[in-house]
Structures are given as structure tokens and as C-alpha cells.
Amino acid sequence: MQNNRTKKGYFGDFGGRFVPETLMYALEELEEKYEEIKRDESFWSELNYLLRVYAGRPTPLFFAKNLTEYVGGAKIYLKREDLLHTGAHKINNTLGQALLTKRINKNRVVAETGAGQHGVATATACALLGIDCVVYMGEEDARRQELNVFRMKLLGAEVRIVKSGSRTLKDAINEALRDWVTNVENTHYILGSVVGPHPFPTIVRDFQKIIGEETKQQILEAEGRLPDAVIACVGGGSNAIGIFYSFINDEHVRLIGVEAGGMGIETGKHAASLNGGSVGVLHGMKSYFLQDEEGQIMNTHSVSAGLDYPGVGPEHAYLKEIGRAEYLTVTDEEALEGFKLLSKTEGIIPALESAHAVIRAVDVARELGKEGILVINLSGRGDKDMYQVMKIMNGKV
Amino acid sequence: MEIGRKFESLKENSEKALVAYFMVGYPDVYTSLKILESIGEGGADIIEIGMPFSDPVADGPTIQIAHEVALERGVRFKDVLYVSEKIKGKFPHIPLILMTYYNPVFRIGLRDFCRKSKDAGISGLIVPDLPPEEADDLKEATSSEGLSLVMLASPTSHHERLRKICDKTDDMAYLVSVTGTTGARDELPLKRIKGKVEEYRTICSKPIVVGFGISNRVHVRQICEFADGVVVGSLLIKLADKGKDAIRSMVRDLKEGTKF
Numbered sequence: 001m002q003n004n005r006t007k008k009g010y011f012g013d014f015g016g017r018f019v020p021e022t023l024m025y026a027l028e029e030l031e032e033k034y035e036e037i038k039r040d041e042s043f044w045s046e047l048n049y050l051l052r053v054y055a056g057r058p059t060p061l062f063f064a065k066n067l068t069e070y071v072g073g074a075k076i077y078l079k080r081e082d083l084l085h086t087g088a089h090k091i092n093n094t095l096g097q098a099l100l101t102k103r104i105n106k107n108r109v110v111a112e113t114g115a116g117q118h119g120v121a122t123a124t125a126c127a128l129l130g131i132d133c134v135v136y137m138g139e140e141d142a143r144r145q146e147l148n149v150f151r152m153k154l155l156g157a158e159v160r161i162v163k164s165g166s167r168t169l170k171d172a173i174n175e176a177l178r179d180w181v182t183n184v185e186n187t188h189y190i191l192g193s194v195v196g197p198h199p200f201p202t203i204v205r206d207f208q209k210i211i212g213e214e215t216k217q218q219i220l221e222a223e224g225r226l227p228d229a230v231i232a233c234v235g236g237g238s239n240a241i242g243i244f245y246s247f248i249n250d251e252h253v254r255l256i257g258v259e260a261g262g263m264g265i266e267t268g269k270h271a272a273s274l275n276g277g278s279v280g281v282l283h284g285m286k287s288y289f290l291q292d293e294e295g296q297i298m299n300t301h302s303v304s305a306g307l308d309y310p311g312v313g314p315e316h317a318y319l320k321e322i323g324r325a326e327y328l329t330v331t332d333e334e335a336l337e338g339f340k341l342l343s344k345t346e347g348i349i350p351a352l353e354s355a356h357a358v359i360r361a362v363d364v365a366r367e368l369g370k371e372g373i374l375v376i377n378l379s380g381r382g383d384k385d386m387y388q389v390m391k392i393m394n395g396k397v
Numbered sequence: 398m399e400i401g402r403k404f405e406s407l408k409e410n411s412e413k414a415l416v417a418y419f420m421v422g423y424p425d426v427y428t429s430l431k432i433l434e435s436i437g438e439g440g441a442d443i444i445e446i447g448m449p450f451s452d453p454v455a456d457g458p459t460i461q462i463a464h465e466v467a468l469e470r471g472v473r474f475k476d477v478l479y480v481s482e483k484i485k486g487k488f489p490h491i492p493l494i495l496m497t498y499y500n501p502v503f504r505i506g507l508r509d510f511c512r513k514s515k516d517a518g519i520s521g522l523i524v525p526d527l528p529p530e531e532a533d534d535l536k537e538a539t540s541s542e543g544l545s546l547v548m549l550a551s552p553t554s555h556h557e558r559l560r561k562i563c564d565k566t567d568d569m570a571y572l573v574s575v576t577g578t579t580g581a582r583d584e585l586p587l588k589r590i591k592g593k594v595e596e597y598r599t600i601c602s603k604p605i606v607v608g609f610g611i612s613n614r615v616h617v618r619q620i621c622e623f624a625d626g627v628v629v630g631s632l633l634i635k636l637a638d639k640g641k642d643a644i645r646s647m648v649r650d651l652k653e654g655t656k657f
Contacts, residue, residue: 020455022551177454182577295504297451
């Protein structure tokens with residue numbers, strides 16, 4: 001199914017390469033070299049070594065017995081990406097792309113970051129591999145995530161604050177693209193999600209698909225069969241594609257993505273581009289975006305900075321279009337419920353992003369019933385969100 | 398088409414083309430209309446009319462601010478059409494090229510966008526985030542509505558890419574002088590630009606203009622020694638607060654640099 005592409009660099013009607021001419025050569029080169037490197041076993045053994053001894057793979061698949069009993073439906077498993085170094089699945093991609101940077105003989109990378117998770121994971125990989133690193137972060141986000149700014153600096157990255165547009169993730173991507181256009185001859189762009197021009201959505205997915213590969217093997221060992229559903233939160237969509245990808249051809253496995261419903265789709269204050277957006281072209285790709293009728297991109301809202309993006313990866317747009325995956329939404333308020341629920345029942349504090357998947361999984365588990373099996377991709381841990389959640393809860397639990 | 402004919406008539410007078418850009422709605426619709434008029438009066442050969450977009454990745458800080466201000470002012474496609482119509486009415490012999498990003502064109506609808514632009518006196522489109530590989534749909538719409546689609550080339554466009562650009566572009570190609578975004582620069586890599594223009598000429602017979610970074614008459618002259626014209630944008634946006642007279646005399650001065 002995933003090979004059903006109509007045009008190079010496309011997933012059905014989505015994807016493509018809508019960038020200034022200056023970047024076309026870099027994208028052609030990246031695609032060509034990546035195809036070469038992809039077949040090079042020494043690349044994968046180097047990456048797998050780092051994933052194992054540095055990042056902490058494979059991550060466990062944990063049977064959430066207490067949560068399962070509390071919900072009273074399907075057996076709920078958690079894929080523990082939150083246990084990885086730097087606290088989320090992002091490191092899978094940044095280690096892969098940092099190694100790729102070295103292989104294509106570039107010595108400088110740029111990256112964008114929203115909440116700071118991808119920025120921290122990029123700075124980490126660059127520190128490890130000795131690559132110059134510049135991270136672009138919106139002024140608004142940098143204010144909200146001061147600690148991550150410090151963390152990135154400590155790791156040796158230069159953090160450049162973006163003061164244009166809405167001063168958030170989308171503008172950080174714009175600025176990283178502008179830097180890349182300017183310095184393309186010595187710089188690689190480590191995009192943090194399955195978004196952007198071809199071949200980025202494919203490269204990032206290839207580095208994240210290990211999540212689903214491990215999950216498949218682990219659930220077969222634990223249960224002797226595949227799950228009935230796999231559920232993950234979707235901003236740009238990298239952790240979701242990561243866990244979905246191995247299951248795409250197993251058509252009886254439901255693939256469920258959960259978008260940030262913010263204050264509710266009807267209020268317009270959300271970040272659910274598949275549920276509340278329309279087809280457009282931004283950041284090099286044709287996909288779903290939150291935009292007005294003349295194509296101006298709209299401001300987004302989510303309690304979780306990692307989902308606060310007005311678009312979504314083209315492969316998700318395609319999976320929605322062909323009906324292979326379903327995309328639901330969760331409001332800020334519900335996400336906080338998920339955050340508290342998993343903390344109390346299992347002693348695991350999830351990232352606010354992952355909490356979106358947790359709370360919607362409760363409904364799906366009930367729907368599936370006691371015979372069912374469900375896997376939640378617990379994409380990140382909640383340490384980064386403690387201060388924000390404490391403020392929202394007024395310090396009272 | 399109209400843009401191609403402009404290059405022919407310039408050639409007869411031993412002149413190169415001065416292409417001048419300004420953003421509709423910066424600092425407001427009325428002022429931008431007056432500034433565009435003064436650009437016409439100053440002697441621009443082709444006028445590029447900018448339509449604002451929320452995420453202008455090919456633009457540097459100066460033009461980014463123009464996009465932001467115009468959007469804050471609530472500028473819509475109808476305002477761009479209104480201004481274009483006024484300018485065309487006043488300067489029927491100056492071809493107008495509308496410059497915006499792909500998403501507004503796509504979202505408004507390719508055919509609809511092209512038809513309305515044509516009706517407002519626009520002769521062509523420049524879409525900086527649309528490389529030749531993705532241009533087929535828009536090209537179909539521009540062709541059937543009788544508009545030109547001008548493609549961009551860059552210092553990183555190798556031989557094969559220049560060929561693709563030449564195949565797709567109508568009337569002229571627009572060479573970006575540097576890897577980077579729009580914005581006036583003190584120095585230009587003239588040797589590299591000249592080399593790229595020469596390479597282009599071995600492949601393509603359509604005129605080629607050079608833009609990005611051009612900030613004075615000396616630059617204009619240096620580039621016109623080997624290219625068919627220059628594009629100025631950020632320079633004029635920067636001058637906006639000095640008023641339309643300052644812009645008119647700047648355009649007049651730059652135009653002198655194109656005459657041989």
C-alpha cells in the first residue's frame with residue numbers, strides 16, 4: 001500500500017517539493033545520497049549501535065495493567081519511547097540525520113524547534129558527533145520553554161530566536177529554510193517531523209519506523225497476535241508514522257492518530273489540520289493546513305507545544321484520504337485528564353503530546369472490549385511539561 | 398507575449414530592463430498604489446506587484462515586514478486586483494507581473510486566480526516556491542488564460558536544471574543572484590552571476606534578468622553589462638517611508654544604469 005505513489009516524491013496527491021529553486025539541487029543531492037546510504041549496511045550498523053548504547057533502544061512495550069483495569073476494556077500496552085535519551089522519540093531521527101550529515105560531507109546543521117524537544121535532540125546528536133548546530137526557535141516558544149533554550153546552549157548549539165510572523169514553530173521552520181537556502185552548500189537541515197519537501201517525509205519516517213518494527217515483534221512475543229489498534233498523537237506526525245508504518249499492510253489493525261483539538265474544533269483555536277483544515281501547500285509540501293480561503297496560514301493553539309503546528313505530514317494526509325488511518329481529536333482539557341490518569345494509574349508522567357493519545361485510547365479500549373489489544377505510542381515523557389501543568393492546576397492535584 | 402515584446406522594444410533602443418517590485422498594502426493599499434504609480438513614472442519597464450503571504454520563505458527581513466504589515470492591514474486578493482487594474486489603466490505599456498507564493502494561488506484556485514489576474518491587467522506570474530517540477534498544473538492554467546509564468550533560476554541550478562527552467566518559463570527567466578533570500582546587499586558575487594548567465598545563454602535564448610540584493614545604480618550597470626535586466630524590490634520597500642517622490646527619483650536613477 002505504501003508503494004502506491006502516483007508521482008515521485010508523492011504519497012497519492014500529497015507531498016512533493018515546493019521550494020525555492022536554490023534548494024532543488026540540495027534536495028536532489030540529499031535524495032540521491034540517501035538512497036545510496038540506505039543500502040549501505042555500515043551506515044545502519046553505526047546508527048543501530050548508537051540507538052542501542054546511546055539512546056536506549058529497544059524501548060520496552062509495557063502492559064499497563066492498572067490502566068487496563070481502570071478502563072475495563074481492551075488490554076492496553078504502552079510503547080515506551082519516553083524512556084529514550086532526551087525524553088522522546090525525536091532522538092531516533094536526529095541521530096539518523098546527524099550521521100547522514102556526516103556522510104554527505106556537511107559540517108553544519110540547522111533545525112527548527114517548537115517546544116524544544118527536537119532542538120534538544122538535534123543539539124544532543126550534534127554534540128555527540130561534533131557537528132555545528134544552529135536551532136531556530138520562535139520568540140514566543142523560547143519564552144515558554146526557557147529551560148530548553150538553556151539546555152540546547154549547554155549542549156553547544158546556537159539558539160537563534162525568531163521574531164517574524166507568529167513567532168512560533170511555523171516561523172522557526174521558515175527561518176531554518178531561509179538559513180538553509182543561504183548556506184545550502186555546507187549545511188544540512190535536520191527537519192524534526194515527517195513534513196517538508198521530498199525526501200524529508202520519507203527520511204524521517206525511515207528513521208522513526210523502528211518504533212513500529214519493535215512494537216510488532218514485542219506484541220507478538222507478549223500476545224501471540226497483532227493488536228486491534230495502534231494509537232498515537234499527531235502534530236507533524238513523526239511518532240505516529242513511526243509506529244503505524246509497520247502495520248500499514250496489516251489491514252485489520254486500526255491506525256488511530258490523535259490531533260490537538262485545543263479549545264475545541266468549533267472555536268477555531270486548535271491545531272487539528274486533518275480534522276479542521278484543508279489542502280494547501282506550505283513548507284515544501286502539499287498536505288492539509290489550517291488556512292483561510294485565500295491560503296493565508298492561520299495561528300494554531302494547543303496546550304502542547306509539540307502539536308502546535310498548522311500542518312501535517314503528507315503521508316498522514318494520504319492515509320486519511322485512502323481511509324487506512326483514522327484521525328480523531330482531543331481537547332486541551334481532555335489531554336490534561338490523560339496526563340493525570342496515566343501518572344496516577346501507572347506512575348508514568350506522559351508528555352502532554354502523548355497524553356492526547358492516552359485519553360483517546362480510553363474510549364477506543366472500551367469500544368474494543370475485553371478481548372481487544374491496544375498499543376499507545378507513549379512518544380515522550382512529561383518532565384518538560386511539569387511547570388506548565390502545575391500552573392494550569394494552580395499547584396493543586 | 399507582452400513581456401517578450403517589451404524585451405524586443407528595449408533591445409531596439411539599446412536598453413536593458415528595469416523590473417521594479419512593490420508590495421500591495423505596504424504600508425497601506427492607497428499608499429502602495431501611489432508608490433507603484435511613481436515607480437511607473439520613474440521609468441520602470443516591468444512592474445512586479447507583490448501579494449502578501451503569511452509565510453514568505455524566499456524573502457529576507459525587509460520584504461517579510463511588508464508581507465506582515467499588508468496582512469495586518471487586511472489586504473486580500475481583491476485589493477491586489479484593484480491596484481493592478483489602476484496601474485495598468487495608467488501605464489498600459491508596462492507589463493505587470495504578479496508575485497506571490499503558491500499557496501494563495503492554489504487555494505483561491507489556479508484557473509480562477511489566473512482569470513481574475515488577467516482581467517485586472519496582469520501579464521504574468523512569478524511564484525518563488527514553485528520549481529519547474531511542480532509547475533505543470535499552474536502552467537496549464539496560465540497558458541489557457543494567456544498569462545506568462547516566469548520561472549526562477551539560482552546559482553545552484555546546474556545545467557540540467559537550467560534546461561528544465563528554460564523549457565517551462567515564458568518570455569524570460571529570473572536569476573537569483575545569490576543563494577539566500579531577497580534583500581539589498583552591499584556586494585554582489587558578480588563573477589559567479591556572470592558565469593551563470595553565460596551558462597544559461599548556452600542553453601536558452603529567452604531573456605534573463607537578475608534579482609536579489611541589487612541596491613544601487615552601480616549594481617544595475619554591472620549586471621546589465623551581461624544580463625537582459627535587473628529586478629529591484631527590497632531597496633524600494635526600504636524607501637517607502639521616504640515617500641513616493643524619493644521612490645520616483647530612485648527608479649529614474651536606476652533606469653539610467655540600464656541604458657547603453
